[in-house]
Amino acid sequence: MLYLIGLGLGDAKDITVKGLEVVRRCSRVYLEAYTSVLTVGKEALEEFYGRKLVVADREEVEQEADNILKDAVISDVAFLVVGDPFGATTHSDLVLRATKLGIPYRVIHNASIMNAVGCCGLQLYKFGETVSIVFWTDTWRPESFVDKVKKNRQNGMHTLCLLDIKVKEQSLENLIKGRKIYEPPRYMSVNQAAQQLLEIVQNQRIRGEEPAVTEETLCVGLARVGADDQKIVAGTLRQMCTVDLGEPLHSLIITGGSIHPMEMEMLSLFSIPENSSESQSINGL
Amino acid sequence: MLYLIGLGLGDAKDITVKGLEVVRRCSRVYLEAYTSVLTVGKEALEEFYGRKLVVADREEVEQEADNILKDAVISDVAFLVVGDPFGATTHSDLVLRATKLGIPYRVIHNASIMNAVGCCGLQLYKFGETVSIVFWTDTWRPESFVDKVKKNRQNGMHTLCLLDIKVKEQSLENLIKGRKIYEPPRYMSVNQAAQQLLEIVQNQRIRGEEPAVTEETLCVGLARVGADDQKIVAGTLRQMCTVDLGEPLHSLIITGGSIHPMEMEMLSLFSIPENSSESQSINGL
Numbered sequence: 001m002l003y004l005i006g007l008g009l010g011d012a013k014d015i016t017v018k019g020l021e022v023v024r025r026c027s028r029v030y031l032e033a034y035t036s037v038l039t040v041g042k043e044a045l046e047e048f049y050g051r052k053l054v055v056a057d058r059e060e061v062e063q064e065a066d067n068i069l070k071d072a073v074i075s076d077v078a079f080l081v082v083g084d085p086f087g088a089t090t091h092s093d094l095v096l097r098a099t100k101l102g103i104p105y106r107v108i109h110n111a112s113i114m115n116a117v118g119c120c121g122l123q124l125y126k127f128g129e130t131v132s133i134v135f136w137t138d139t140w141r142p143e144s145f146v147d148k149v150k151k152n153r154q155n156g157m158h159t160l161c162l163l164d165i166k167v168k169e170q171s172l173e174n175l176i177k178g179r180k181i182y183e184p185p186r187y188m189s190v191n192q193a194a195q196q197l198l199e200i201v202q203n204q205r206i207r208g209e210e211p212a213v214t215e216e217t218l219c220v221g222l223a224r225v226g227a228d229d230q231k232i233v234a235g236t237l238r239q240m241c242t243v244d245l246g247e248p249l250h251s252l253i254i255t256g257g258s259i260h261p262m263e264m265e266m267l268s269l270f271s272i273p274e275n276s277s278e279s280q281s282i283n284g285l
Numbered sequence: 286m287l288y289l290i291g292l293g294l295g296d297a298k299d300i301t302v303k304g305l306e307v308v309r310r311c312s313r314v315y316l317e318a319y320t321s322v323l324t325v326g327k328e329a330l331e332e333f334y335g336r337k338l339v340v341a342d343r344e345e346v347e348q349e350a351d352n353i354l355k356d357a358v359i360s361d362v363a364f365l366v367v368g369d370p371f372g373a374t375t376h377s378d379l380v381l382r383a384t385k386l387g388i389p390y391r392v393i394h395n396a397s398i399m400n401a402v403g404c405c406g407l408q409l410y411k412f413g414e415t416v417s418i419v420f421w422t423d424t425w426r427p428e429s430f431v432d433k434v435k436k437n438r439q440n441g442m443h444t445l446c447l448l449d450i451k452v453k454e455q456s457l458e459n460l461i462k463g464r465k466i467y468e469p470p471r472y473m474s475v476n477q478a479a480q481q482l483l484e485i486v487q488n489q490r491i492r493g494e495e496p497a498v499t500e501e502t503l504c505v506g507l508a509r510v511g512a513d514d515q516k517i518v519a520g521t522l523r524q525m526c527t528v529d530l531g532e533p534l535h536s537l538i539i540t541g542g543s544i545h546p547m548e549m550e551m552l553s554l555f556s557i558p559e560n561s562s563e564s565q566s567i568n569g570l
Contacts, residue, residue, distance in 0.1 A: 008301060009394060016395070017305060018298040084396060086403030092551045095406075099554060109294060109401045109511050110301070111369060111394030114409050118371030119392050121380075124399050125415030129442060132410075151440060157414060226394050266377045269384060 002069065002098045003078045004085035006110025009226030011040045012048035019108045023049050026078040030068055032091070034058040034167050036082035036113075037187075037249060039227045045080075053080070057168050065097050072103045087112025113225060113251055117160055120220045120232050121266020122253060128157030133193045133252070134164045135186065143200045150212035153256050161252040163188035187248030190221035194240035194252065213237055213254055220253040220267065221245050234267040243272060287354065287383045288363045289370035291395025294511030296325045297333035304393045308334050311363040315353055317376070319343040319452050321367035321398075322472075322534060324512040330365075338365070342453050350382050357388045372397025398510060398536055402445055405505045405517050406551020407538060413442030418478045418537070419449045420471065428485045435497035438541050446537040448473035472533030475506035479525035479537065498522055498539060505538040505552065506530055519552040528557060 008014030031053040098105050118124045131145040152159045166186040174181045201211040215238040223231045223245035293299030316338040403409045416430040437444045451471040459466045486496040500523040508516045508530035
């Protein structure tokens with residue numbers, strides 16, 4: 001049996017009781033380590049689970065799926081995923097490959113950023129299409145995701161923006177020379193995402209287009225959702241450019257046009273205080 | 286401290302390790318029992334948690350929130366919610382009331398139907414607005430939710446339909462006479478939801494409107510997601526009218542227009558077999 005087990009979002013203890021029982025009895029346990037991170041490292045998980053974990057990066061999961069699935073017809077293999085196995089990133093490929101090999105599978109669900117963002121008070125059923133905001137490079141500066149934000153807002157829907165994660169990246173030089181030397185991991189902050197959004201808005205204005213959002217659009221910045229030190233702030237997109245949310249992972253929500261009074265009251269719990277460095281407070285909240 | 290703790294979707298062991306630790310040390314533990322159910326009852330939860338649970342129905346949470354929050358400034362109170370506390374139903378009202386009373390709160394997240402439906406292979410980021418389908422009465426037959434389905438489909442988005450739950454309902458007679466006698470709980474099945482949808486489609490055709498969906502629209506029926514005996518079927522809306530998904534809770538997904546090949550391959554794992562009572566198979570999957 002292949003078990004796909006969600007680890008939730010905070011630390012080692014966010015696994016479910018059922019998930020922990022399975023981890024402890026599987027013959028091999030893999031940890032997917034390229035789409036998200038917990039606030040604790042592999043060692044803390046190993047200590048709490050009482051099991052050695054094999055870290056599987058994107059390359060390995062794609063190229064060595066057969067190794068992961070080896071003997072899973074006769075033994076139990078666990079594949080651990082931060083959040084939920086079918087959350088922001090689906091692991092359909094592994095499931096399909098297992099099925100073709102005649103290996104049964106089972107999913108043990110957990111919270112993912114896709115549903116845990118509800119903690120800011122915005123209603124989950126009012127979220128439209130989720131977008132990803134990627135790190136720009138000198139030559140690749142995609143802007144098209146804002147069309148989805150625009151469409152969501154036109155329909156009164158909020159937009160969850162998942163922010164880029166770069167893990168096990170090679171510099172162009174190392175890539176060309178075939179050197180397996182990796183850059184330090186990078187996680188996009190809410191500041192970076194907001195600044196990029198405002199740059200796109202500027203470009204839209206220059207082109208004479210109706211901008212998808214403005215500096216004053218109400219947004220929510222979230223960091224380390226589910227962890228003890230999670231941080232949520234509600235404020236304008238302009239404020240999101242400078243607010244300090246601390247360590248990764250960050251997510252950004254761009255609110256839809258119409259906000260329910262109950263949503264607004266919840267957001268007011270997280271509004272940026274007036275005496276912050278940003279003088280533009282959201283007192284209207 | 287007020288703890289809002291998600292129980293996940295299956296049985297007693299779907300609580301997180303962190304959630305279980307908190308439940309075991311709180312001075313009072315409430316179980317919210319009106320928006321969803323697990324496949325096990327209160328007694329099974331009490332046995333596994335080792336704690337007595339106070340069942341809180343909608344009336345109590347709304348009218349007796351102060352009792353729930355009593356002494357929570359100096360002691361720990363847990364409020365347990367099937368799924369996630371900010372999933373399909375938010376418990377913002379309780380959080381806001383606690384905050385006004387100066388009671389700190391903490392959310393312990395878990396899977397909810399809002400993210401666990403990803404297990405069918407449809408990508409969560411491609412879901413649009415979530416709709417609720419309610420039991421029709423002789424005098425109240427709302428149809429407007431299909432406009433949201435239509436809009437989602439026009440934007441290529443899938444629609445999660447949450448199906449009605451009637452718990453602790455009074456008959457009109459008992460309500461008028463003030464008798465606290467309650468009807469047996471009712472849970473809408475995928476069959477009922479699909480039949481209702483097709484009736485609305487018929488009405489739209491009679492009125493000369495473009496129908497939101499057709500008999501052939503590809504849908505996914507899900508039952509008891511996260512439980513050992515969960516069932517997922519992919520097929521046409523017509524097939525959803527008769528497919529047998531067994532016990533509650535059920536959910537229905539209406540797919541958006543464009544389906545990614547990987548989504549389609551996953552759905553094919555759940556397609557209704559050709560030799561089923563419905564001769565219209567979805568071989569194209």
